[in-house]
Amino acid sequence: MTKPTELFGIHLFNDDAMRRTLPESVYQKLQHTIRDGKTLDSAIADTVAQAMKTWAQSLGATHYTHWFQPMTGRTGEKHEAFLTLDNEGRPIELFSGKNLTIGEPDASSFPTGGLRATFEARGYTAWDCTSPAFIKETNGGKTLCIPTAFCSYNGEALDMKTPLLRSMQALEEAAKRILALFGDPPKRVLPTVGAEQEYFLIDKRLYQQRKDLIYTGRTLFGAKPPKGQELSDHYFGSIRRQIANFMRDIDIELWKLGIVAKTRHYEVAPGQYELAPLFATVNIATDQNQLIMEVLEEVANRYDLVCLLHEKPFSYFNGSGKHNNWSLMTSDGVNLFEPGDTPHANLQFLLFFVAVVSAVDRYADLLRLSAATYSNDLRLGMQEAPPAIISLFVGEQMRDILNQIEAGALLSSKQADHLDTGVVTLPKMLKDVTDRNRTSPFAFTGNKFEFRMVGSSESIAEPNIVLNTIVADRLNAYADELTHSLHLIYDIKRLLQREVQQHKRILFDGNGYSEEWVQEAKKRELGIYPTTIDVLPCLLAEKNMEVFMKHRVFTRSEILSRYEVRVNHYITYAQIEANTMVNMMEKDILPAVLRYIREVASAYNQVCQAGFERKALRLSQRLGHLLHLYDEGSRLTQQLQGLLSQRQRDPITFELAKSYQDQVLPLMKALREIADAMECLVPRDSWPFPTYGDLVFRS
Ligand code: ADP
Ligand code: MG
Numbered sequence: 280m281t282k283p284t285e286l287f288g289i290h291l292f293n294d295d296a297m298r299r300t301l302p303e304s305v306y307q308k309l310q311h312t313i314r315d316g317k318t319l320d321s322a323i324a325d326t327v328a329q330a331m332k333t334w335a336q337s338l339g340a341t342h343y344t345h346w347f348q349p350m351t352g353r354t355g356e357k358h359e360a361f362l363t364l365d366n367e368g369r370p371i372e373l374f375s376g377k378n379l380t381i382g383e384p385d386a387s388s389f390p391t392g393g394l395r396a397t398f399e400a401r402g403y404t405a406w407d408c409t410s411p412a413f414i415k416e417t418n419g420g421k422t423l424c425i426p427t428a429f430c431s432y433n434g435e436a437l438d439m440k441t442p443l444l445r446s447m448q449a450l451e452e453a454a455k456r457i458l459a460l461f462g463d464p465p466k467r468v469l470p471t472v473g474a475e476q477e478y479f480l481i482d483k484r485l486y487q488q489r490k491d492l493i494y495t496g497r498t499l500f501g502a503k504p505p506k507g508q509e510l511s512d513h514y515f516g517s518i519r520r521q522i523a524n525f526m527r528d529i530d531i532e533l534w535k536l537g538i539v540a541k542t543r544h545y546e547v548a549p550g551q552y553e554l555a556p557l558f559a560t561v562n563i564a565t566d567q568n569q570l571i572m573e574v575l576e577e578v579a580n581r582y583d584l585v586c587l588l589h590e591k592p593f594s595y596f597n598g599s600g601k602h603n604n605w606s607l608m609t610s611d612g613v614n615l616f617e618p619g620d621t622p623h624a625n626l627q628f629l630l631f632f633v634a635v636v637s638a639v640d641r642y643a644d645l646l647r648l649s650a651a652t653y654s655n656d657l658r659l660g661m662q663e664a665p666p667a668i669i670s671l672f673v674g675e676q677m678r679d680i681l682n683q684i685e686a687g688a689l690l691s692s693k694q695a696d697h698l699d700t701g702v703v704t705l706p707k708m709l710k711d712v713t714d715r716n717r718t719s720p721f722a723f724t725g726n727k728f729e730f731r732m733v734g735s736s737e738s739i740a741e742p743n744i745v746l747n748t749i750v751a752d753r754l755n756a757y758a759d760e761l762t763h764s765l766h767l768i769y770d771i772k773r774l775l776q777r778e779v780q781q782h783k784r785i786l787f788d789g790n791g792y793s794e795e796w797v798q799e800a801k802k803r804e805l806g807i808y809p810t811t812i813d814v815l816p817c818l819l820a821e822k823n824m825e826v827f828m829k830h831r832v833f834t835r836s837e838i839l840s841r842y843e844v845r846v847n848h849y850i851t852y853a854q855i856e857a858n859t860m861v862n863m864m865e866k867d868i869l870p871a872v873l874r875y876i877r878e879v880a881s882a883y884n885q886v887c888q889a890g891f892e893r894k895a896l897r898l899s900q901r902l903g904h905l906l907h908l909y910d911e912g913s914r915l916t917q918q919l920q921g922l923l924s925q926r927q928r929d930p931i932t933f934e935l936a937k938s939y940q941d942q943v944l945p946l947m948k949a950l951r952e953i954a955d956a957m958e959c960l961v962p963r964d965s966w967p968f969p970t971y972g973d974l975v976f977r978s
Pocket of ligand 2: 475729
């Protein structure tokens with residue numbers, strides 16, 4: 280096998296490739312934008328395009344595409360062949376500067392939330408040169424992919440990337456203003472993110488027998504198998520051969536794309552795994568996470584597996600999330616959330632730290648919203664994932680320092696102890712200054728913050744747009760207050776004290792899964808939003824619209840459009856799931872149960888005819904039970920179908936989405952209970968699709 284260092288980045292038009300293929304002056308101009316954040320000199324586009332095409336062709340690419348991230352949360356691409364004809368009708372391969380920089384996909388079918396009516400369907404994609412182009416390899420061949428932003432004719436964002444880039448600018452500007460208080464600010468300040476990705480793998484043959492998995496990505500039916508995840512015997516288990524080969528291929532594919540896949544292991548639930556890459560600048564990390572999801576799905580297919588990225592593929596087993604590790608890094612390589620040995624004396628660090636505390640408290644609803652989707656509702660607050668209440672865990676050392684700030688006397692920092700295992704031959708280990716708290720939705724983990732609510736299938740763009748914007752807002756407010764201060768140190772301490780006093784209610788280090796926490800959170804008047812429907816209206820709250828508009832991350836109409844897209848998304852997902860349930864009941868489950876009823880009834884008849892009627896008590900009970908379930912199942916299916924056809928005529932509004940939550944979801948739950956009870960009674964070979972035991976333990 281080729282060494283990782285030799286594979287690394289061979290499918291990426293990275294700095295190295297640019298240096299090799301571009302004239303020095305063009306390379307410098309491009310770097311001016313990539314590294315220094317300056318406007319792109321459009322005169323170099325043709326030269327860069329030429330170099331990119333030659334590079335891509337040498338690796339076997341025949342097509343190119345503008346790769347973008349519409350509001351579906353996944354990616355869009357439309358391939359164009361390099362091949363065309365010249366004036367004399369001879370075949371040539373072309374890729375111009377214009378092809379590179381601007382695209383006009385006919386993208387009228389992507390969600391736009393009213394920003395663009397279908398009759399004015401123009402949408403543009405624009406080259407984002409800060410994220411390197413790459414080559415995607417599939418069965419269909421190789422394609423040069425150019426990361427792009429996607430916007431409307433009027434420049435309104437129709438994607439995830441545009442607002443993410445805007446939020447990075449806002450944060451950089453604000454962070455530099457704070458750093459200027461302490462000396463010469465660095466050239467750049469950029470947020471960094473490492474996103475840990477959880478996923479399930481199941482057998483493709485089994486997957487194909489379940490319409491719910493095919494249409495919705497999760498199981499809508501399924502009784503509890505005899506064994507669940509109680510033994511925790513899967514977590515960090517040794518990796519069996521097929522999976523090991525799969526993981527090796529994943530690493531290879533990701534390394535080629537310049538993604539440093541670092542860790543891989545079994546997760547808690549059977550069939551569940553995790554992959555974590557090395558962190559990168561948030562824009563790149565977001566693109567990489569999209570690619571990781573695509574590569575997982577593609578490589579699974581090679582091994583006759585299916586990768587499920589859904590937040591909750593199975594009841595009774597843990598769901599999947601994405602841990603979004605976020606920090607701020609300067610171009611000099613300084614992590615602004617690195618506390619150092621004496622954090623209490625590091626006022627610059629404390630300003631950044633307290634800005635996060637304050638931002639998370641003020642905009643807890645926006646953070647919650649950034650992880651709110653129809654499918655993530657199934658996972659949050661379920662004793663396996665963070666509760667749906669935002670709180671911040673800062674660890675012992677920082678908690679102590681915040682207490683000192685509040686008391687107005689910053690004196691000392693608790694230091695780390697040595698770990699005592701009681702075994703002489705084990706190495707002496709320095710403990711981290713704080714333990715972890717797995718139940719916390721938002722935690723300081725030593726030199727970065729980890730947001731753990733994000734769903735596994737979601738784009739990480741949204742949570743990071745929110746994080747960047749709300750922290751930018753606080754830093755800006757602090758800079759306004761401190762820039763002309765005559766007693767800087769005194770004023771910083773006063774500001775810190777005030778902020779901690781105002782926002783300490785967001786700090787929590789207890790058990791986030793407990794019922795007491797819900798009561799305590801109510802007492803603290805923290806926002807409690809169990810579901811997407813509960814939190815969705817917060818997007819339109821004046822303070823939230825304002826923070827986005829003030830920092831030029833979203834315009835008012837962009838916010839309204841995103842609200843509409845989310846409402847639509849919720850309704851569509853609920854509809855698809857409910858329709859799938861009706862379909863599976865009518866086509867598969869009810870007919871199977873009816874066949875079994877016939878079998879039991881005929882057995883009962885025969886037994887009675889043979890004169891054993893009085894011994895057939897259980898048999899007749901079983902028949903009665905089956906008939907009852909059949910009746911209930913049919914009734915609920917009809918009711919669900921009736922409700923759906925009523926709702927399908929209603930206009931798409933928040934009220935409609937809410938009525939899905941209030942009326943359709945409970946009916947789906949009741950229907951599932953009946954079907955799962957049927958599954959427990961019907962023999963194995965009569966049940967129409969693989970059960971949980973098959974899916975989870977045989978895959
Ligand atoms: P943990 O054990 O706390 O989960 P890891 O070292 O395994 O920490 O890192 C988890 C993720 O956090 C990885 O993707 C890692 O690259 C990322 N990470 C580490 N440092 C930073 C940082 N400064 N900024 C953003 N992400 C980071
Ligand atoms: Mg983690």
